[in-house]
Amino acid sequence: MRHACGSVHCIIAMLAWVQSATAALSDVPGTPVDVLAGAPTDVSVTVYRAPRSGGSIDLDELQGFALVSETRTVHIPAGESRLRFDGVADGIEPASAIVTGLPPIIEKNRDAELLSPAALVAAAVGKPVVLLRTNKKTGVVEQLRGTIKSDAGGGVLYETADGIEALRCSGLPETFSFSSVMGLAATPSLSVLVRTPREVTATVTLSYLSGGFDWAADYVAMLAPDSSTMDLGAWVTLANGNGVGFPAAHTQVVAGRLNRETGVYEPVEHGMTILASCWPRGSTSDTPMPAYLVRADDAARMSMPMMKAMLAPAPAAEVVVTAQRVQQEQLGDLKLYRVPERTTVASRQSKQVRLLDQSAVPVTFVYRADLFDAADGVSLAANLLLRTKNDAAHHLGLPLPSGHAAIFASDGDARVLVGESDVRDLALDEDVEWDLGSRADVQVTAVKERTNIDTAHAKVLPLVPGVSLRSVGVSDGERIEITNGRSSDIQFELRLQLPDGAGVVRADHALVTKNGRPLFSLTIPANGAVTVRYQVEHTANRLIRH
Secondary structure, eight states, rough: OOOOOSSSHHHHHHHHHHHHHHHHTTOOOOOOEEEEOOSSEEEEEEEEEOOOSSOOOTSSSEEEEEEEEEEEEEEOOOOEEEEEEEEEOOOBGGGEEESSSSSSSEEEEEOOTOOHHHHHHHHTTEEEEEEEHHHHHHHHEEEEEEEOSOGGGGEEEEEEEEEEEEESSSSSSSEEEOOSSOOOSSSEEEEEEEEEEEEEEEEEEEEEEEEEEEEEEEEEEEEOTTTSEEEEEEEEEEEEEEEEEEEEEEEEEEEEEOOOSOOOOOOOOOOOOOOEEOOOOOOTTOOOOOOOOOOOOHHHHHHHTEEEEOOOOOOOEEEEEOOOOOEEEETTTTTEOOOOSEEETTTTEEEEEEEEEEEEEEEEEEEEEEEETTTOOOOEEEEEEEEESGGGTTTOOOOOOEEEEEEEEETTTEEEEEEEEEEEOTTTTEEEEEEEEEEEEEEEEEEEEOOOOOOOGGOOOBBBEEEEEOBBGGGGGGEEEEESSSSSEEEEEEEEOOOOOOOOEESSOOEEEETTTTEEEEOTTTEEEEEEEEEEOOOOOOOOOO
């Protein structure tokens, strides 16, 4: 028979046991509390280029990356919490994330399951959301509260107090607002699991690497009327292909090559297409609309007569130009270009910031042809090169990052594009050489001379200075004919590509070596021609240089 505990001592003992049991249970880890970090109060974005020798960048194919650093305020309760940083870049590399100013971090996660329009709609089925509908005439946005009844698979149905309707069938711009639905995020998130014995309010710094960025230099040259000088302007084109922008950010770009073991990051899953399935409206007396033939994409062809419509399409790519000029700094062996004022690195946008403005840069023009050894019967048009030097004497003298150049000339009051060229990284005192493309009025023809000539009467080519070798007749050589169809003299360079171990031993014109390749520098008269003959020795033991 059990007796009731009626004494004071018994009651005190029971209370002590309950307290001890409660304390023991409190030591058992429970479900972490979800905590949302505050919005960034300060942002810095440093963009590193994709490895390439020049050329422009494609907003849809950005292969560079960025170091993003954000300052945020967080309020963390005592115990274990899952702290979420919303609005990080799509291409975040979670392993690179560093959070300073927090208690010890247990784990890190990249949360991107609800980024696509279709995933957001599917997760919001049966939950109250707000439909935003814009009046085309007034521009007023109407808010209709209701519930999503079906997901994107067969068209989105939405129920309001007025009944059920299909999304995008009203003829007005429509989208959903998910801000009132807990657990849905329209932007990428990084979450960290932290544990603290007491409540913490702190200012923390989140830094991470992210793909989906790139930058390049774009040069615009305007030739003087006499083509002896040019005015050169340049822009730093900064591109962000992510779905997240960074307003009022400290922005830098870095030139040079970094050794990265991997540039792979987890891509954002954009999900299935949102389809608008509308039922017929009107009466049999309505005049039928005329039929038009349009080009349909694959998704539209599969779902006809459905009309494809994205719920929240990415904004169209655009280019924003600012008059700010970047400031060059040294970053170890790299070059850092800093935008002096805060700038917005917007989502899906290219931004151009001024790099330089130089006037009256002296330039020269030269035609060039590149030929392989033993070319026979080859005929080609020479390329026109614009040439200057990256030094103070030529009004330059600063490191020029790789990119793309467009060269214009004046035609009366109009500007005419005369050529475009990729630009490689150019250090101080390097030659600047931009290839403007082939010119049909300067032709180069290569002929291998095989005719047997009486050795006693054969003309012998002179030896190249510094080479001693027995005489070789013209019949053993190469003949290059250069014709100039222009009305003025031109400067011309013939550059040879020889196999390993080979060298030019005889030539009837002066020969120099530039960048390890034999080069003939010639003047071709107006409406005239010049013939170059040379002989190549392939046997190393017969080639003796002083």
